[in-house]
Structures are given as structure tokens and as C-alpha cells.
Amino acid sequence: MKFLIFLGTVRDSSPSNPPRLGLRVARACLAQMHQDDVSAELIDPLDFDLEPIFKPHFAYAQGKAPAQLQSLAEKIAAADGYVMVSPEYNHSVSPALAHLLNHFGSSLFSYKPSAIVTYSAGQWGGVRAAVGMRSFLSELGCLPVSAMIHIPKAHEVLAEDGNSLEQIDAEKWMSYFSRTFTQLTWWASAAKNQRNEVDPHKLAPAFKRDPSQRNSPSENSE
Template identity: 60%
Template sequence: MNILIFLGSCRTSSPPRPKRLGERVSLACSHLLNRAFPGNTVEIIDPLDYDTGGVFKPEFAYSRKQVPQQLATLAEKIKHADAYVMVSPEYNHSMSPALAHLLNHFGSSLFSFKPSAIVTYSAGQWGGARAAVSMRTFLSELGCLPVSAMIHLPCAQDVFSEDGHTINAEEQTHWDEYLHRTLAQMIWWAEASQQQRNKVDPLMVSKAFTHSPSQRNAPK
């Protein structure tokens, strides 16, 4: 299966310190997925690698021949992925604006009928848990339903090194088990949804809205 980890931060400078704490968390998730579930393809999607342009315009709002190459490339990756790990800090009790901005460039039909996992973090004591509340709604609307278990990482800079490994080797088993519970749920649902998609095209059962928001309206 193909698994995408979306890194929800585009900060490159300090403060805050340490910078790009989300990169450590994303790498930690990637390491565990590769160890615990070998044979899958795991890729971190870093918003710094994608130029979304100065004026917001979703990938699906372009004509097919005019979609910027970076958006087209990421759209294909999203389309062919089987699960998504969403890594976010907390901004004003909500998810990262960098993550929301990137995801909003793509239609829900690319994400639909696949699971996601919510991973939040902070440099302080709350672990970004309040951001997860809004993320559940956001990801459900996007179509990649989040699994019930979530990961919240307080003081993440004291848990993971810059390369995404557990700083205190004695605590590695504890953190592996904590991350594993959520990611294992995601993998279980990803395998199930992949098998069902191979049997029945979900967009033939529940068609995507591609023309107008009014397609959502109840009949008059």
C-alpha cells in the first residue's frame, strides 16, 4: 500500500525552538510504519516542497492542461495513496493553517473511501490535542475518515531527535506502542478499504460532486 504522511508545518526559522518540530514527529511515524508494517511505501509530504502559488486556487479549479506541475504531481500521489497520516501542531485551538491550506487545494474525491490518522504535537504540555477536535471534522468532510485512536505528543522535542528516533532508548518501547495503536488501526482500515475498492469502484456507488456545490442540495 501507499501511505502519505502530511507534515503540517512550513516554519523554517526560530523561534519557536526547536524549529520544524513536526519534521521529527513525521519521521518518527515513518520509521514505525516501515518497521511494523514492512512492504508498504511511506512518503512524507512536506509543504515546503510544493509551490501552491500566491493566490489560492485549488488543483481541481484549473483546466486539465493548465494545472501547475507540482499540484498535478501531488494530486496523483493523493489519488493513488491508500491511507494518510496527518501531522499537525495546534494554532488557536485548531489545526495548522499550513496543513489546511495544502489539503484545501485538492478535491475530496482524491481522498475519499480511505482512512487517515490524526497526529498532533506541541513543545508544551497539551500535545496539540485541541487541534485534533477540528481535524476530525475537516478530514471527515475531505473523505478520508480518521480512525478512532489518535496520537498526541507533548514536549515532542524531548521525545524525538531531529532524525525522528526516540531520544531516550529506555522509552522507545513505550513510544512505539503508543504510536503503533493508532497507526495499526489505520493500516487495518486501509487494507480493508483497498480490498473493497478493488471489488467495487466507490465513486460509482457514491458519485463525486464535480460541477457545483448545489449538487449537495436535497431535492426540492
């Protein structure tokens, strides 16, 4: 199975130290997942040169989307599940993560599971961002599993390479991560098997043309 790990930070300034604290969290997720018959790829928003004027992938004519967006769209469609790694900004999800994900329609993510991973330099571990991420990911169609990962004071927990700084706690952190990723891979396997049996997009066609496709029926609807 294939998974994408989305990193939700582009920060390179203080007061955070290190500035891209989430990178070590994403690397820890990558190490936990990329093994046996599971492959995982890190998606870093810094690798995408997004235009300041917002235009999502699905707004381009077929075959006309920028190469970076098209490549990522194909990876999203081919993946079996997703891991979303985010800090907390004003009790909400990272703007960098939301901005990147908003370039793609729910039809690419749908009928697959996701996992929420949050972190902070302080004591809360980004838990308030996770609350909003549940509804955000559900709208994308990649429903999050119930177990989540929250890492307070992540700079004291993980080294730059994603390994635990304290050897004595490494097994505890591995078990903590494993609970969430076990749920994720279980649901991903179940969803993949069912997609192979029945194409969900034929049962419920995706809304791709216009937001009004989501409207409820009314006398004035066309």
C-alpha cells in the same frame, strides 16, 4: 500499501526551538510505517510553491494544473491512506496543512482512512487541533481512525531523525504509535479490498463541478 504522511508546518522562526518541530514527528511516523509491505512518503509543504492567490487543483482545466499540484493529486489518488501531522494554532489545525489539503477535492481522498498525529512544545500535545481535524478529514472523505497520537514536549521526546531521545522510553513510544498505525493499516487494507470489488465512485459519484451539487433538493434547485 501506500501511505502519504502530510507535514503541517512551514515555520522557521522562534519562539519554537527547533522551529520545525513537526519534522522530527513526521520522521518518526515515516520510520514506523515504512516497513514490510507498507510504503510511506513524506509530503512537506515547503516543497510546494503555492501561489498567493488560491486556486485549487480541481479548478484548472484538465491537463492545465501546475506540475506540482498535478503530481501531488496523482499521489493522493494512488495512496491507500494518510497520516496528518499537525501542531496546534489557536485551538485549530495548522494553517499550512489546511492550505495544502484544501487544494484538492474530496474525491481524491475518499473511501480511505486517515490518522491524526499532533504535537507541541508544551504540555498539551496539540490535542485541541485534533478535535477539529476529525470533522475536516471526514469532509475530505478520509475518515480518521479512532486512535490518535499526541506528543507533548516533542523536542524532549524525539531527536531530529525521529528516534526517541530516551532509550528506556523508545519501546513505549513505539507501542503508542503502533496502536494508531495498526488501526490505519487494517482499515486501509479492508477499504482497498472493497474498492477492488466495487468502485465506490460508481455507486456515489463525486461532486466535482460545483459546491451546489451538495445542496438538498428544493423547488428552486436546478
